[in-house]
Amino acid sequence: xxxxxxxxxxxxxxxxxxxxxxxxxxxxxxxxxxxxxxxxxxxxxxxxxxxxxxxxxxxxxxxxxxxxxxxxxxxxxxxxxxxxxxxxxxxxxxxxxxxxxxxxxxxxxxxxxxxxxxxxxxxxxxxxxxxxxxxxxxxxxxxxxxxxxxxxxxxxxxxxxxxxxxxxxxxxxxxxxxxxxxxxxxxxxxxxxxxxxxxxxxxxxxxxxxxxxxxxxxxxxxxxxxxxxxxxxxxxxxxxxxxxxxxxxxxxxxxxxxxxxxxxxxxxxxxxxxxxxxxxxxxxxxxxxxxxxxxxxxxxxxxxxxxxxxxxxxxxxxxxxxxxxxxxxxxxxxxxxxxxxxxxxxxxxxxxxxxxxxxxxxxxxxxxxxxxxxxxxxxxxxxxxxxxxxxxxxxxxxxxxxxxxxxxxxxxxxxxxxxxxxxxxxxxxxxxxxxxxxxxxxxxxxxxxxxxxxxxxxxxxxxxxxxxxxxxxxxxxxxxxxxxxxxxxxxxxxxxxxxxxxxxxxxxxxxxxxxxxxxxxxxxxxxxxxxxxxxxxxxxxxxxxxxxxxxxxxxxxxxxxxxxxxxxxxxxxxxxxxxxxxxxxxxxxxxxxxxxxxxxxxxxxxxxxxxxxxxxxxxxxxxxxxxxxxxxxxxxxxxxxxxxxxxxx
Numbered sequence: 001x002x003x004x005x006x007x008x009x010x011x012x013x014x015x016x017x018x019x020x021x022x023x024x025x026x027x028x029x030x031x032x033x034x035x036x037x038x039x040x041x042x043x044x045x046x047x048x049x050x051x052x053x054x055x056x057x058x059x060x061x062x063x064x065x066x067x068x069x070x071x072x073x074x075x076x077x078x079x080x081x082x083x084x085x086x087x088x089x090x091x092x093x094x095x096x097x098x099x100x101x102x103x104x105x106x107x108x109x110x111x112x113x114x115x116x117x118x119x120x121x122x123x124x125x126x127x128x129x130x131x132x133x134x135x136x137x138x139x140x141x142x143x144x145x146x147x148x149x150x151x152x153x154x155x156x157x158x159x160x161x162x163x164x165x166x167x168x169x170x171x172x173x174x175x176x177x178x179x180x181x182x183x184x185x186x187x188x189x190x191x192x193x194x195x196x197x198x199x200x201x202x203x204x205x206x207x208x209x210x211x212x213x214x215x216x217x218x219x220x221x222x223x224x225x226x227x228x229x230x231x232x233x234x235x236x237x238x239x240x241x242x243x244x245x246x247x248x249x250x251x252x253x254x255x256x257x258x259x260x261x262x263x264x265x266x267x268x269x270x271x272x273x274x275x276x277x278x279x280x281x282x283x284x285x286x287x288x289x290x291x292x293x294x295x296x297x298x299x300x301x302x303x304x305x306x307x308x309x310x311x312x313x314x315x316x317x318x319x320x321x322x323x324x325x326x327x328x329x330x331x332x333x334x335x336x337x338x339x340x341x342x343x344x345x346x347x348x349x350x351x352x353x354x355x356x357x358x359x360x361x362x363x364x365x366x367x368x369x370x371x372x373x374x375x376x377x378x379x380x381x382x383x384x385x386x387x388x389x390x391x392x393x394x395x396x397x398x399x400x401x402x403x404x405x406x407x408x409x410x411x412x413x414x415x416x417x418x419x420x421x422x423x424x425x426x427x428x429x430x431x432x433x434x435x436x437x438x439x440x441x442x443x444x445x446x447x448x449x450x451x452x453x454x455x456x457x458x459x460x461x462x463x464x465x466x467x468x469x470x471x472x473x474x475x476x477x478x479x480x481x482x483x484x485x486x487x488x489x490x491x492x493x494x495x496x497x498x499x500x501x502x503x504x505x506x507x508x509x510x511x512x513x514x515x516x517x518x519x520x521x522x523x524x525x526x527x528x529x530x531x532x533x534x535x536x537x538x539x540x541x542x543x544x545x546x547x548x549x550x551x552x553x554x555x556x557x558x559x560x561x562x563x564x565x566x567x568x569x570x571x572x573x574x575x576x577x578x579x580x581x582x583x584x585x586x587x588x589x590x591x592x593x594x595x596x597x598x599x600x601x602x603x604x605x606x607x608x609x610x611x612x613x614x615x616x617x618x619x620x621x622x623x624x625x626x627x628x629x630x631x632x633x634x635x636x637x638x639x640x641x642x643x644x645x646x647x648x649x
Contacts (some may be wrong), residue, residue, distance in 0.1 A: 039425060040064045042076050046086035049408060051093040051376035051391035053369055061091065063398045066424035071394055089418060090406045092372065093390055094135025094162075094399035095354050096379035098306045099280055099341025102150065102164075103142035108186055113146035121150065124346055125161035127577050131428040132351025133420050135399035136163040138341075138383060140219050140259070140280065141178055143192035144168050148213060160427060163399075165383055168210050169195050170261070171203070171220035171247050173237040177261065178221070180236050181229040203243050207250045216383075217278075218251040218258040220244060222267050228316045238267075245274045257384075259306070263320075269294055272301045278382065280306050280341065284315075287326040295334045304337045304382045309360040310353050311343030329365040339382035340375035352533070355414050358407075368411040398424040415535075433539035436562050440494035441553035443468055444624050452627070452642040459485075461642065463549060474546065486510075486569075496550040498543045503569060512576075514567060516543060523567065527576045536578040538565050544581075547605070548618050551583060552625030555601045560585050563608070580608045591619050591628060593643050598628045 041063040048056040048071070062070040062078065070076065107116050139147055147166045153159040172179055174196045183189035190196065195206040210218060224238025244260075251258045252275070259278030260271050264285045271279065272294070282305060288295065298305075307328050312321040332338055340361075344353035354375070361371035380390025388397045400421040405413035420428040443465050450463040464475040476488045485507065491500040503512040512525040512532065521536040521543060542564040544550035554562055561584040568575045586602040598621045605616035615633040620626065631640040 040078065040081040041421075041424075041426075042078060042081045042083045043086045043091060043402065044076070044083055046089055046091045046402070047406065048392050049090060049092035049369070049372060049406075050393065051373065053373050053377075055408070061392070063400070063421065063424050066398055068392060068394055068396050068398050068400075071392070084402070084419075086402065088404075090403045090408075091392060092401050092403065092407070093376040093392055093396075094401055094420065094422070095133045095375045096136040096340065096383065096390060097134055097342055097344060097354055097357075097375075098138045098278075098339045098379050098382050099140055099308050100137045100344045100346055101141055102137070102139050102346045103146055107143065107146070109188055110145050113143055113149075117146060117150055117153075121161070122159050124350075125159065126427075128350035129162060129346060130160075130351075130420055130422065131417065132354060133401035133414070133417055134162055134351050134354050135420070135422050136165075136379070136383070136385070136389060137346075138165045138167075138217070140167055140261075141170050141182075141193055142166070142168075143189070144213065145192055160422070162422070163389075165216035167217045167219040167259070168213055168215045169193050169206075171195050171197055171206060171218065171239065171243075173221075173224070173239040173243075174198055175235075175237045176221050176239060177223060177227055177236045181227060181234060197239065197243055197247075200243065200246055203246045204250060207247065207254060207256070211254050211256065215256065218247060218256050219261065219280075220247050220258060221261045222271055223261060223263050241270060241274075244271070248274050248276055259304075265294065269297065272297050272303055275301065276303050278304045278306055281308050281311070281343075282324065282331075283327050284312070284320040284323050287323050288330045290330055290333065295331065295336070298331070298336055299334060302337075304339060305331055306339050306341035306382065308341045308343040308357075309364070310357045325360065325364040328361065332366060332370070337378060337381065338374050339379040340371075350534075352535075358411050358414060362411045369408050371411060372407060404430075416537075430537060433537075433541040434563060435540035436542060436557070436559060438495040438497070438542065438553050438557050438559070438562070441496055441556060441625060444626075445469075447624070447626070450626060451645040452630070453645055454642055455640060459642075474549070476546070476549070490546055492546075492550075495542075495553040496544065496546065497564075498545040498550075501545045501567075505569075510569075512569075514545070521565075521567070521578070523576070532576060534576070536565070536567070538578070541565055547581075548616070548627055548630055551603055551618060551627070552620060554583060555585070555603065555620050555625060582606050582608050588622070589619065593628055594645065599623070600628055604633070 043061040045058055046061060048059050050056060059071055059073055060076040061068060062076055107113050147168065151164045151166050154161045154164050169192065170178060172194050179190045179194035179196050182193055197203050197206060220239060222239055222244055224236055227234050227236045248258045257277035259280055260276050261280050262268055262271060263281055265283045268279060268283050307324060309324045309328065312324045340357055342353045342357045358371045358375060361374060362368055377390040380386040389399055398421050401417055402419040403413065404416040404418050407413040418430045419426055448466045452461045458481060460479045462477045467473040472492050474490045474492065478485045486505040489502045490498050492498050499516045501514045509529040510527050512523060512527060514521050514523040519537055519539045521538060523532055523534045525532050542562065544564040545566050547566050561582060564581055564583060566579050566581060568577055568579055584604050586604055589600050589602045591598055591600055600619040600621055603618045607614065617631045617633055617638060619628045621628050628644050629640055630642045631638055
């Protein structure tokens with residue numbers, strides 16, 4: 001038998017066949033993994049806001065392989081598809097924000113950017129952007145070191161976030177915005193976020209550089225004079241008109257459209273005459289008359305408009321908000337192509353900004369449907385991606401929002417989001433929230449306070465209950481190594497579910513107040529010095545912010561397990577986020593603490609998203625409902641952490 005390299009021919013045939021089989025198995029596994037990650041869904045009996053101003057009723061939508069595969073009024077049956085019942089719900093395209101700033105203002109070096117990218121951005125997207133239905137953004141100024149990496153990690157799936165289009169550093173005059181504002185005396189910021197140009201050669205080099213970097217658009221600043229940077233009034237320089245025109249011209253030759261930061265009417269006029277693609281912010285120094293000749297010029301130029309009404313609320317000159325609202329309606333009525341933008345600084349604001357922007361459009365005089373079109377179809381057209389995004393139509397990418405209420409009826413209904421799909425994958429889901437009939441609880445009359453000491457004596461927790469009977473208030477003080485660490489005050493219902501919570505931790509400048517407002521918890525204040533303003537939807541669910549201390553009422557109920565909600569306060573990823581927990585009764589168990597024997601009800605807690613990660617264990621005295629000890633379970637091992645030290649009057 002012939003041989004090759006000493007191996008019989010039949011051996012080579014076997015090797016090749018074996019390799020082919022292995023490759024086939026690997027391919028199938030990868031394909032299966034992709035299907036599992038992406039999912040296949042049938043949204044049954046749903047009302048659709050298409051995105052182009054039209055609506056469809058009682059439709060069935062098939063989402064497959066990241067795309068909208070089919071929309072029909074006829075029943076759909078697919079073997080592997082998960083069916084989502086959508087009667088009474090509304091489906092619309094994901095929101096597209098054409099003016100954001102992802103990068104945090106506190107990041108002032110390569111190391112800061114890398115840390116921000118690794119530790120903060122994924123959580124910001126997960127908790128504060130995607131749950132609001134924001135699925136595509138155009139970033140208009142960020143350090144190149146950061147934004148190019150982020151864009152690539154989103155494209156490759158390493159980070160789950162909205163599709164990102166980026167401009168890189170902005171063209172500006174020497175000491176123009178953002179060089180003199182964001183950069184100041186920091187040369188790193190100036191290099192990363194601005195290209196300061198004073199010669200044609202610098203413009204040419206800048207365009208060539210950004211083309212090599214693969215930016216999606218160019219941006220220039222065309223504004224000079226006074227500029228408020230937070231509470232500091234600065235002087236910024238304006239780019240020379242010939243250089244402005246060169247940026248636009250050379251960008252266009254290289255397939256890059258240019259958009260411009262601009263505040264003043266005369267500057268807008270010069271930009272329109274130069275062939276600018278996009279006007280950001282707009283005319284803020286006067287309210288336009290519908291017959292103003294600049295509107296005719298604008299229409300003839302074909303330039304797009306990206307208003308950022310939300311940003312005007314932070315301006316020192318209140319007239320700018322007035323002009324912004326007025327001019328938005330005038331330009332809309334004139335037929336100027338308009339796309340939603342917010343100037344949202346994602347790290348600080350979150351997706352509420354996009355919802356507020358839509359509300360401002362309605363305040364300006366647009367209908368809710370018109371506002372939605374600006375944030376979907378029009379925005380996709382502005383970004384050049386209308387062939388795949390911005391509408392709920394077959395063949396489009398499945399960037400979708402499923403809502404419990406119809407925002408066409410009232411734009412504020414945009415907040416009632418049930419699910420968000422990103423390229424066919426569910427990236428946010430508001431689980432059905434169950435209400436439980438939990439009975440009222442009364443602490444024993446002779447108990448004024450409860451004290452718990454950690455086994456290593458490093459921490460003490462003391463509950464003051466004296467105000468509970470009359471005011472339904474409980475106070476908790478935590479001391480670490482003999483020093484006060486945090487204080488909390490809870491106002492609760494009779495079943496110990498919270499209605500108000502105040503939390504103070506001076507060591508890291510944390511002062512939080514949360515209040516239940518019908519179906520939501522509204523949280524405001526400061527966490528580690530960062531301002532907080534959040535709303536968490538819990539419906540009729542239980543808000544057991546005290547966690548372990550709120551269980552006596554559950555123990556006395558006939559429920560074997562419940563789901564409840566609590567806001568995180570620690571240093572983990574759940575801090576200042578709403579956690580969903582499951583409490584489950586484990587039976588009776590006798591424990592001895594400080595020489596006293598207690599017959600206890602044993603209860604476990606798990607975080608429903610990560611039930612494998614941690615299990616909390618709690619023992620409650622049958623006679624009084626007081627917690628006797630607490631600990632945790634990892635694997636099969638139980639560890640006691642806190643024990644009671646009764647303090648009776």
